[in-house]
Amino acid sequence: MAKDKQRDGALLRKLRLTHMGMWAERIARSFWPAWTAAILGLAVWSADAVPPLWSVTLLGLLALATVILLVVGLRGFRRPTAQDARDRLDATLPERPLATLDDDQAIGAGDAASAAVWAAHQRRMADRLSAARAVSPDLRVSRRDPYALRYVALLLAAVGLTFGTVLRVPEVPTVAGPAAALATGPTWEGWLEPPRYTGLPTLALSELDPGVVEVPEGTRVTLRLYGEVGALAVTETVSGRDITEPSAPIQDFTVVQSGTLSIDGGAEAPLWTLTATPDSAPEIALDGEPGFEHPDLVTLPWRAGDDYGVVSAEVTIALNPDASDRAHGLAAAPEPREPLTLDMALPISGDRSEVIEIFRGELTKHPFAGMPVTTTLRASDAAEQTGETVQDIILPGRAFYDRVAAALIEQRRDLFWSLDNQTRVTQILRAITWKADEVFNNPSAFLVTRMALRRLEADTLTPETRDEVAEMLWEAAIRLEENSLDSALERLRQAQERLSEAIRQGASPEEIARLTEEMRQAMDEYTRQLAQQQPQQGQQSQQQAQNGESQEITPDMLDQMMERIEELMRQGRTAEAQELLQQLQEMMENLQVTQGQPGQGGEGQQGQGQQAMEGLRDQLREQQGLSDDAFRELQEQFNPDAQAGESSENQGRSGGQGSGQQHTDQGGQSDQPQGQQGEGQDQAQNQGQGGAQQGENGGAEALARRQEALRQQLGDLRNNLPGAGTESGQAARDALGRAERAMREAERDLAEGNLGGALDDQAQAMDALRDGMQELGRALAEEQQGERGENRGQASSQEGDGFRRDPLGRQSGEGAQLGTDESLLGDGPDAARRARDLMDEIRRRSGERERPEVELDYLRRLLDRF
Known part of the structure; x- marks a missing residue:
């Protein structure tokens, strides 16, 4: 019995503790917002950092919040x-x-056995109560x-109690500033904001001390008068306004002229003399000769200046027909x-009060190029003032040294001058193309000229047709000019003359560096043209090489000479620099191209290898042209008004003629045999026109069919590829297999209209084709070396090893090996310079927002990648 009472007492204590915990738990959950607000009020009360007026307001708000939260909690x-x-x-x-224990037996209460079982169950449950523990509140x-x-709130209260006091009494604050002066008299505030x-x-x-104050015109004067209205008055003569309320509490006006400003009525009446400095209009003018x-x-x-900086500048170019020689095609x-x-x-940053810049624009294809024009230069400042200068100049144009190219450009100029020149231009073009073999050194240029001639003869000339014909004439002239060795030599001579003149005149190091870079580019162009003329000069160069008359110059030799010239200029030794430059000029003019004799062994195998290599080159050109057509098709989807092929930068060698019925290599030599060019020119022209129409109007489905045909041709070429059984030959087959798979993906994308995906697949196909060509070149080179054996060095010096070298001593890829093992950009400082130029050009194009979005996206991916 005592044990049961003890157990009941322990159970009651556990129940009381659990009950008290539930009270604490529900009080905490219901009233924590109220006591949080109360503790925060204690923190505000005890903190000395809070101004008294603010603390009273905060205490009132917190007390009200505490009461409201307490009611909500109740x-x-x-x-x-x-x-x-x-x-x-x-x-x-x-259980x-x-x-x-609180339950009663519902069934079998009258049965003694059942009652005994129920009693035993209750005793077992009562024994389990000994394990009970009071429940902790949450x-x-x-x-x-x-x-x-x-x-x-607790943290703020702890800080307030630690560093403050709860026994402080709020004091009436002392207000600083103008309000403090209200007790003694009126006051004012004022600002001059330029x-x-x-x-x-x-x-x-x-x-500011009373007296003379110099301020710019347009300075804003803001005044605030405190105190009784009328106690203070403003007198001023700088705004030119009619003062009707000189005692207005707030006054705001702008300085437009020099005058005085005073505030009367206070203990003192200060007087300022404001001198308004006018804002001068900007000035702008040409700062040298156009180039x-x-x-x-x-x-x-050009040069521009302004006292506070130029914010914008523009140039307007208008034709000045009165200053032109009104003869021949300009008589109309x-x-x-x-x-x-x-x-x-x-300039993006820096001081714009004095700007010296050079405007660069792609205007060589514009109708005004090479014509007398009136230029109007305008500059504006932030005050929307404008200064301008009008000057008559000859707008520079691209120089064409090839006589046929210059004639085509002149006829293009006459068409732009007046549509009435249609008959005259047609007659001259017919005369130029009469003996094509004697006049044109580039078959593709002849075909383009003939296409332009037929457009002129077709119907009455409209502005749209005129622009198309002018584009054809420009393209033909460019092909002739870039295929002309004389033109490249003339550009090199001009670059050398400009550099020589700059050295004589003692030009700045920056100008010398710019002209040196221009001469480097001219040398590269000249040596490239020499390399392209190599097939025509092969026999002569071979004989000169046998007689020991030719001289081979390496890129290092040219770079060393140019670096030596720059070093002499930096040291002030201009005479020696002039002499070295003259030696370099004579060396470049006497430069010859050497070519070895083809090897005697393995002629059948080498012939088969060269045929395979030529086939791969044709495949690559065809794929490049197809990719260009797909890119133009994609451009037309985003810009339907743009004409296909409008930009010469987007034309491939085959893309420019549609389906690529006739191709030319970089040297301007047609794939068509020389003996058949004269007979098949009209036919090739018709094919080029048909291919162009197909490329422009066929759409994605026509491109897919062309891709399928190209893939099948590559499959046949891959099956007949030489070099079987060698590591390089197998690598070439694997690369062509990748190209074939990429072409199949591109074909599927074109059929589905996914031009963007097709462009990526075509790029992969072209990369794989290049890899295949390199591996095939290695395979052919290995076979050729094996056939020559130990006497390869002697045969190479006496008979030639099948490789051709350009004037700089590099392998030109005309032998068994394709291309060169040298880096594309070269080595040393010149490589870094070319890489920087390439990145600058990519950034420049990516900033031209008028370009199609797909092209901008491609340029952005190039920048992200590199």
Whole structure:
């Protein structure tokens, strides 16, 4: 019995503790916002950092918040009962013994055996009560207070009690500033705010001594008068306004003229004399002679200045027909043309009060190129003032040294001058193309000229047709000019003359560096033209090589000579630099191209290898042209108004003629045999026109068919590829297999209209084709070396090893090996310079927002990649 009482007493204590824990838990959950606000009020009260007026306001708000939160907590509070405590404790025990002890037997109460079982069950449940433990309350309110505001309040209260005091009495604050002066009399505040574009600071008028103050025109004057209205009055003569209320509390006006400013009525009446400095209009003018930068940039040096900086500049170019020689094609009345207005770039950062820049524009294809024009340069400042200069100049154009190219450009100029010149231009073009073999050194240029002639003879000339014909004439002239060795030599001579003149005149190091770079480019172009003329000069060069008359110059020799010239200029030894430059000029003019004799052994195998190599080159050119056509098709989807092939930068060697019925290599030599060119020119022209129409109008389906045919040709070529059984030969077959798979993917994308995916696949196919050509070249070179054996060195010196070298001593790829093992950009400082030029050109094009979005996306991916 005593044991049962002891057990009941322990159970009651556990129930009371559980009940008290439930009270604490529900109080914490219902009233934590109220006591958080109260503790925050204690923190504000005890903190000395809060101004008294602010603390009184905050204490009032916190007290009101505490009361409101307390009422809300009381409404949501539910008092825990003894049964709630009993149920919580019972829930922590297995089989809920407390609930079992409260239950009565429902079935078998009259049966003694059943009653005994029930009694035994209750005793077992009563024994389990000894394991009961009081339930701890859950005082966490983190779910209700995710930002831990209660801890923030406790922290602030601890800081306030530590560094402040709860016994302080709020004091009436002392207000600083103008309000402090209200007790003794009226006061004022004022500021002088110059225009923002001047970059001058704002001045407090109260800190300026009375007297003369120099301010820019447009300075904003702001005045605030405190105290009784009428106690202070403003008198000024700088704004030119009619002062009707001199005692207005707030006055705001702008300085437009020099005058005085005073504030009357106070203890003192200060007087300032404001001197208004006018904002001068900007000035702009040409700063030298217009020039031309190869290949297609017109340069206009200009200078502009403004007292506070130039914000924009532009040039307007208008044709000046009165200044032209009105003869031949210019005798007719010129057609009116809208002036060309172009923005001129300003420095991105730095001082713009004095700007010295060079405007560069791609104007060589414009109808105004090479013609007398009137240039109007305009500059604007931040005050929207404009200064301009009008000057008559000859707009520079690209120089064409090839006589046929120059004639085509002249006829292009006459067409732009007046549509009435159609008959005259047609007659001259017919005369130029009469004996094509004697006049044209580039078959593709002849075909393009013939196409232009037929367009002129077809119907009445319209502005749209005129622009198409002019584009054809330009393309033909460019092909003739770039295939002319004389033109390259003339450009080299001019570059050398400019550099020599700059050395004599003592030009700046920057100018010397620019002209040196221009001469490097001219030398590269000249040596490239020499290499392209190699097949025509092969026999002569071979004989000279046997007689020991030719001289081979390496790139290192040319670079060393150019670096030596620059070093002599830096040291001030101009005479020696002039002499070395003259030696370099003579060396370049006497430069010859050497070519070895073909090897005697393995002629059948080498012939088969060369045929395979030529086939791969044709495949690569065809794929390049097809990719260009797909790119133009994609451009037309985003810009339907643009004409296909409008940009010469987007034309491949085969893409420019549609389906690529006739191809030319870089040297301008046609794939068609020389003996058949004269007979098949009209036929090739018709094929080129048909191919162009197919490329422009066939759409994605026509491109897919062309891709399929190209893939089948590559499959046949791959099956007959020489070099079987060698590592390089197998690598070449694997590379062509990758190209074939990429072409199949491109074919599928074109059929589905996915031009963007097709372009990526075609790029992979062209990369794989190049890899295959390199591996095939290695395989053929290995076979040739094996056939020559130990006597390869002697045969190479006496008979030639099948390789051709350009004037710089590099393998030109005409032998068994394709291309050169040298780096594309070379080595040393010149490689870094070329890499920088390449990246600058990519960045420049990516900044031209008028380009199609697909091209801009491609340029951005290039920048991200590199």
